[in-house]
Amino acid sequence: MRVLGVIPARYHSQRLPGKVLLPLRDKPIIQHVYERARQVFGDDLIVATDDMRIVDTVEGFGGKALMTRSTHTSGTERIGEVAERFIYDAYVNIQADEPFIEPDHLRRIVHLLAKYPLVSLVTRIHRLQDLLSPSVVKVVLDKEGRALYFSRTLVPYPRDLPLTSPELIARYGYYRHIGIYGYHRSVLMEIVALSVAPPEEIEQLEQLRWLYHGYSMWLQEMPYRGIGIDTTEDYEMAKELAEALL
Template sequence: MDIIGIIPSRYGSTRFPGKPLVDIAGKSMIQRVIEQCKSAGVLKKVIVATDDQRIFDHVKKLGHEVYMTSPNHTSGTERCYEALQLDGGHYDFVINIQGDEPFIAPEQIQLLTSTFNRNTEIATLIKRIESIEELENPNIVKALKTDTGLALYFSRSSIPHMRNIPLEDWMKSHQHYKHIGIYGYRIDALGKIVTLAPTPLEMAESLEQLRWIENGYRIRTATTNIETIGIDTPEDLERALKEMKV
């Protein structure tokens, strides 16, 4: 099975402009993402897809593969698809790795690929929620799944709602999960989902994956025990450096 890893990377973050190039203990953020992906040992190729010349030049200088893509994409999924067309190689699956996850664990990439088979359309990771603070945080996306691991729904709200149970007891009454934003797509499924129009649930929650569910696509989940640390703000980076002891 041939799998390509694609890292969409934009310069123009409103909360942290230029974050792909920020220095993290002597290496740029995007360099760390690339190296973590390659160290997983399960990807035939790892490429960066960007719309910014500074990122393009930086990745090239490091000796890694990078493609310049359109600035008009509205999602990393669309950027991945264009990069795949530019690459022109033959692959069975694509993994979309967030460009602001410099501490993504190789084991998580390996876990995601373990879900891939001919029946897999889309796959992603989830992790058990450990605190009420996480459960109530709208910036942490929650996930519901079937017993067989298929995603039922994603929400910024706490799901399921535990009726007639005090909030402090929700964690005891049900196993809640949060979404880890790494995706795997079967090649043909990726080509189809990028043609889909936004849907009501997606627009209500501002979650792209709901578009796929509303259109009948199956998202397989795998549960990781490893915490991920996405970097959205300079404060996130400061906290992450302390936690990871980089």
């Protein structure tokens, strides 16, 4: 199976514009992501963006970048445009704001794609603050490891415990979503044509569109120690983590 790694990268992110070009230990964030992903995909890796500043940066450190339309509303839609130009059996959506992304996570996605057409990863939640944070996307799985629902709020809701109870972590197994996706080409081209779903509009989570329209997504648990950079606070935390992880 031929798999293309794609890093969708917008410049005008809502909360921290230009975040993928911010420096982290003397390299832009996008370069850290690219170099880690290249360990898995080699030359089958490309950044898909809507801004020449990102293209110039990526090409400046020897990477490959493609200008795409500015009208895309999600990374998956941007990868759909890439798939129109580059024909592969499957595609992996790699978050551009995850400088500590684990190559083993990407390898696991590729491994899962050999069996399932739409895949992603989860990890256990160990901190109460993550459990209650709307920035940490929670996911409920069925007994086969397929996603039932994703939410920014706490699901399943613990009827018999207060939300501030530390027992929530100990008594129940909650998962957070690791935002890496893998799609077979046929599924990718179908889901980018789907209409927006009501739960997606409420939660602002694109994967809810796929579940709403009847697609199954298989997820596998992996350890996770990274951080997605969405805010100035995240960036400051990433600079501290970089001393240990980069």
